[in-house]
Each structure stands twice: as C-alpha cells, then as structure tokens.
Amino acid sequence: MLTFIGLGLYDERSITVEGQEALRAADAAYAELYTSKLVGADIEDVAAYHDIDIEVRDRAGVEQHPGEILDGAEDQDVAFLTPGDTMISTTHVDLRLRADERGIDTRVIHGTTAQTATSSLTGLQNYRFGKATTLPFEYAHGGDGVPQSVLDTIADNRDRGLHTVVYLDIKVGRGPDGDDPTHEEYMTADHAARQLAEHLPGTLGVVVARAGSPDPLVTADSLSALADREFGDPLHLLLVPGELHPIEADALRELAGAPRELVEY
Amino acid sequence: MLTFIGLGLYDERSITVEGQEALRAADAAYAELYTSKLVGADIEDVAAYHDIDIEVRDRAGVEQHPGEILDGAEDQDVAFLTPGDTMISTTHVDLRLRADERGIDTRVIHGTTAQTATSSLTGLQNYRFGKATTLPFEYAHGGDGVPQSVLDTIADNRDRGLHTVVYLDIKVGRGPDGDDPTHEEYMTADHAARQLAEHLPGTLGVVVARAGSPDPLVTADSLSALADREFGDPLHLLLVPGELHPIEADALRELAGAPRELVEY
Numbered sequence: 001m002l003t004f005i006g007l008g009l010y011d012e013r014s015i016t017v018e019g020q021e022a023l024r025a026a027d028a029a030y031a032e033l034y035t036s037k038l039v040g041a042d043i044e045d046v047a048a049y050h051d052i053d054i055e056v057r058d059r060a061g062v063e064q065h066p067g068e069i070l071d072g073a074e075d076q077d078v079a080f081l082t083p084g085d086t087m088i089s090t091t092h093v094d095l096r097l098r099a100d101e102r103g104i105d106t107r108v109i110h111g112t113t114a115q116t117a118t119s120s121l122t123g124l125q126n127y128r129f130g131k132a133t134t135l136p137f138e139y140a141h142g143g144d145g146v147p148q149s150v151l152d153t154i155a156d157n158r159d160r161g162l163h164t165v166v167y168l169d170i171k172v173g174r175g176p177d178g179d180d181p182t183h184e185e186y187m188t189a190d191h192a193a194r195q196l197a198e199h200l201p202g203t204l205g206v207v208v209a210r211a212g213s214p215d216p217l218v219t220a221d222s223l224s225a226l227a228d229r230e231f232g233d234p235l236h237l238l239l240v241p242g243e244l245h246p247i248e249a250d251a252l253r254e255l256a257g258a259p260r261e262l263v264e265y
Numbered sequence: 266m267l268t269f270i271g272l273g274l275y276d277e278r279s280i281t282v283e284g285q286e287a288l289r290a291a292d293a294a295y296a297e298l299y300t301s302k303l304v305g306a307d308i309e310d311v312a313a314y315h316d317i318d319i320e321v322r323d324r325a326g327v328e329q330h331p332g333e334i335l336d337g338a339e340d341q342d343v344a345f346l347t348p349g350d351t352m353i354s355t356t357h358v359d360l361r362l363r364a365d366e367r368g369i370d371t372r373v374i375h376g377t378t379a380q381t382a383t384s385s386l387t388g389l390q391n392y393r394f395g396k397a398t399t400l401p402f403e404y405a406h407g408g409d410g411v412p413q414s415v416l417d418t419i420a421d422n423r424d425r426g427l428h429t430v431v432y433l434d435i436k437v438g439r440g441p442d443g444d445d446p447t448h449e450e451y452m453t454a455d456h457a458a459r460q461l462a463e464h465l466p467g468t469l470g471v472v473v474a475r476a477g478s479p480d481p482l483v484t485a486d487s488l489s490a491l492a493d494r495e496f497g498d499p500l501h502l503l504l505v506p507g508e509l510h511p512i513e514a515d516a517l518r519e520l521a522g523a524p525r526e527l528v529e530y
Contacts, residue, residue, distance in 0.1 A: 013283040014281055014283060090390065093388040097515055097519050110477055113378075116380055119350075120350050127399065131425070131427055247359060250362055
C-alpha cells in the first residue's frame, strides 16, 4: 500500500488527524520538499513529532528513481509526504500511476492548501476565482519581466470579473546556474508586485504571506504600493482581484487594510 | 477570541492536529452544517471524539442572531466549526467582520476542501481549472433544467481549455415548500449528469463521490453514460474537463476508468 499524505500548510501539526494516524502506522515514510515547503517546521521536526523516520527525496529521486519507494509498497505500508495537499503536482500523479500499474493499492489523505487558504483568509469567494497562474523567476523562464502568459491569464480573468491567484516561483535544488543541491529560493510578494506593477500599476493586489501559520499576513493595496513593502518570511502569494461583491470589498477593507478608493463596488 | 476551524472533508479525524488542539482548548464551540456536511460522522461523533460540547446553529442562528457567539468570544475562547475549510461561505466572512468590528481577535485554522481533493483524486491539475459553478435543484432556481449561467461557465472554460468543477446543490433546513427544519437533500451526480447531458450528451464528465473518505469513488465517462449510473452515498460532485494533458488523460483512464476514445489528446 502506498499512501499519499498531504502535510498541510505550515508545520508538523498542519496534517489531519487521519493523516497523522496513517503516518504513525506506516512501515516507511518518504517526503518531497521541492514542490512546496513547510515554513514552520523542518522535516526533522515532523519526523520527531510523529515519531517516525522520514527520508527526503529530491525531484530525480521521485521522478526518475521511484523503484525503492514502489518496491517497499509492494508488501509494506509506505507513506509519501508532500507539503500542502498531495497529488497537486504531476510528479505525484505519475508515481501513483506507476504504483497502480504494478498492482499496488494507493490511497490519498488530503491536506490543506494555499488555494483554499487564500480564499478563506481574504474573504474572496472561492467560486469567483478564474484560472490560477505562476510567476516564474526571470532566470527560470529565460526572459525579462513577466511572461505574456501570466499577463494574459490575469487580463482574461479580469475581463470576466474573476480573481486570479498568482503563485510565486519556488526553486529548490536548482538555481540560476543549473542543478545546485543547496539552492533554496522563494519569490517574495514585493518582488512579484514590482514586476506586475510595470504593466498594471494602479491595479488592486492582495498579498497573502504565511497562510496556515498562526500569524498570516493579508494586505491589499495597489500593485505599485505593494512593490515598496516587505512581507517577512515566505511563503507568499499574490492575488489580483476582479470585480468585488460588497462583502468581498468589506473584507478587503477591514481585514486587509485596502484603501477605500481601490475597493469601491 | 473567535477561532474559525475547518473540520475537513469526511469525519471527526479530518480536522488538522492544530485544529483539534484549538477545539479541545476552547471554552465553547458552535458548528454550522448548512453549507456542507461531514458524511462520515454526526456532529455528536465529532463532539465525543474531541471531548467537547458543540452547539449546532442553523443559518438564521448564525446570520441573524450571532450575538451569543460574539458575546462569548469577548472574553472566552470560542470555536466556530464548519465542514470543509472555514470562511468559504459569505456567512462566515460576515461573522468574522462582525467580530472584528467589536474588537474581538479572530483566527482561522484551515481544513481540507472538495476543491483541492477533486484535483488530487482525479489527477487533473489545479492550475488548469477555470471558474467553478453550482448546479441548483430545479425548485431552488425556479426554472426547468440547467440555468444558462451554469452552461455558460462550462462553455467559457472549455473554450479556453479549462476544467470546470460543478458543485451540486445542498438543501438543509429548507426544501421545495420553504423552511423545513427536517429537510436534508444532496444532489447526486447521476441527477446532475442527466441534466447536463441534455445539452452536452457526448461530453466527458468525471464524478467524484465521497472525497476525503477512505473509499472515494472517481469515475469518468460521457455525461449521458454517467446519467445512468449510481454513485452511492453523498457528497458528490461533477467535473467537466477541458483539454487534457497526457498525464491527465492517463490518470482519468487508469484511475477513473475513462473510455479511451473520450480522453484522447
């Protein structure tokens, strides 16, 4: 049995009770930390809290060499851990399909994600979000500034009155000069706002920092104003709202400090 | 302090460890069960498991008469519980804003949601979903068949290659004849597929039933074929995929039994 378990958003206590029970009962546990990160805990904290050894696998160790994980799951209970929800990345879907092909039972235990936390923390309604997008580091997409596809997604959503989640790039194990096991870089929301403000300076943006932590920060202002602030430790993400319903406008003003003139409806 | 806690998707163990600790430490706990439902547990099970009294509030008891909840939160730790993630509904945002106005500290502890579970269980990638929609019971929208807005959302997403989550209507405490405290009705996916198949008969649909439970069901077929099946206990939801990437097509074929001709890419 191979059980995919989402660790949730923040630390060793962000896992569900069901996930905790499955993790503690596993014969072996692996984790990947290259698609996201638990900001409030090292993997050693997670292992100690749940009293189990956890072996961290890099991208190559999951995608190209999953043999050991799958061999173990043939006759033992193996847990595969991911920050946030599991199976969000194609990496994990691929691993699940490989297990399935070998006749290994799989199970998914969900975790909390930035996607839903974003909606919860900002008061923006989940059914009013359009397609999400990711803003890559300049060196990662090989160009200057914001890729046209990111601007197109935001514009396309805004044309429909919809909000856009802009996930911010994460680079772990690979930096500007290629593979680098020590590289760990998380795009900050001020950096992202600065890039987007070149195209949409007066547009309202909302920063969500450390979603799922005990002290998440939610701040709304124009993208050009957000570009000049700092938001502390990662992870950050940036929203570009579309049309606001009255209660969404109230929430951004009351809970995120949005200037009144930017959230009129 | 008013702490909003998401109970997660399925039963008393779907809450996060952090949520469990906050719930157990609370002086009083309230729950609403009209926006969603824990399918695998009654609220009594939740109360017993976490060893705390929980008072269930109906919609009026939250929206029109939140006074007692807020009074308690002035000087005690009050927990407000919701299935799934918390704050997804405007109901909760409104309650949080009222607390904020009264100077009461609020905190959000996230839960797992159908939105992310859907992506995880089907292998469909979360950044390839467009706007979500909800299919209402015919009696609830006062017309026959599918509201045009639902068809428009699906068509608009498909034009852009995006997947659509179709949430299925829930009616608790209010039925075809108006207010009814005993009424509890959850739209099934075959009912929804039958309605949509009148407009999109050969289109691929994906049913997700009991997301978050130990035995979730994921089935992909044409909407007209899904209309003739049964999917067991609630909650159900229905997806209408847009364009499929190769790994998404593989996942729907291998994990959801999609007919090969419907998932070509």
